Amino acid sequence: MSFSDSIMSFSERVKHNLPKEKIDILQINLGRKCNISCTHCHVEASPKRTEELSEIACQKILKIIELFPQIKTVDLTGGAPEMNYGFAEIVRVARKFNKEVIVRTNLTIFFENNYEYLPEYFADNQLRVVASLPCYLEGNVDKQRGNGVYNKSVLALQKLNQLGYGYDPNLILDLVYNPVLPQEKKFNLTPRQDNLEENYKKYLKDNFQIKFNNLFTITNLPIGRTKFYLDKFNLTQDYLRFLEANFNSATLPFLMCRNQLSIDYLGNIYDCDFNQMSGLNAVNHQGKKLTLDDILDSNSLDLISQIRTEDYCYGCTAGSGSSCGGALL
DSSP states (O other): OOSOTTSOOHHHHTTTOOBOOOOOEEEEEOBSBOSSOOTTOTTOOBTTOOOBOOHHHHHHHHHHHHHOTTOOEEEEESSSGGGSTTHHHHHHHHHHTTOEEEEEEOSGGGGSTTOTTHHHHHHHTTOEEEEEOSOSSHHHHHHHHOTTHHHHHHHHHHHHHHTTTTTSTTSOEEEEEOOOOOSSSOOOOOOOHHHHHHHHHHHHHHHHOOOOSEEEEOOOOSSHHHHHHHHHTTOHHHHHHHHHHTBOGGGGGGOGGGSEEEEOTTSBEESSHHHHHHTOOOBOTTOOBOBHHHHHHHTOSOOOSBOOOOGGGHHHHBTTOOOTTSOOO
């Protein structure tokens, strides 16, 4: 069901034609356990959540990573992925089979008991670190993510730099920008990624001697806590209209859902993490909801012909586009 009846549904906009391409990325949401609780989190993760990857699902994921050479990247997210079951074992197997492994970290996890080892572990395994830092200014970060998060993030980034991240070509450190959520009907697209990256790099270098590789700008989609927030200020429909008004068809070939499978902690499959959080399962050509068992039984990753969409997909296709890897254009 669409959030708003006053806009053209996304499926109509793309003429019900958004075909899946050959899968080369597995994005695995290991669970909703997290050490912090961010206002924009579409996963609704927090220290109170207990959902995490099941042992059965973990074993199936390991088998799939081993069986399919076409998988180039294993992308680990959460929650705080490091806190959830299966993290270390998936890293071990993925690296054994020469997959790029991305860990989407909130940085503050480095300062929690029993997780102080993570920076060295990341470096030892040459994990690509994609770290949330929704602004380079302290006030905006702490507003979204909690008091003290900015200072901890700075210390974490400095530690990663000391280990070679941002300098060694095998130790990639990327940052993620999310816009501040509005409280009135005044919406803006995410700034140009290249310009904002320059600002981030200058500010963090000048003030903290921090170096990183890339900045990813990600649009807030009206899902999870972002939707709760927009609903609170009666802005959800207006925000969707804004995104629709800025729809850019040139982004469609580059959408992350085209060549990615998103897997939840129970082993269900989705086209993307946003669909996962909305409960919009991926289906095969017969309309059957797909799971890890279907991949193993058919010995194929490429079971999806048509991507399922919702009106929040306008968020990924507005302006320069948005994905887990930042702007699309």
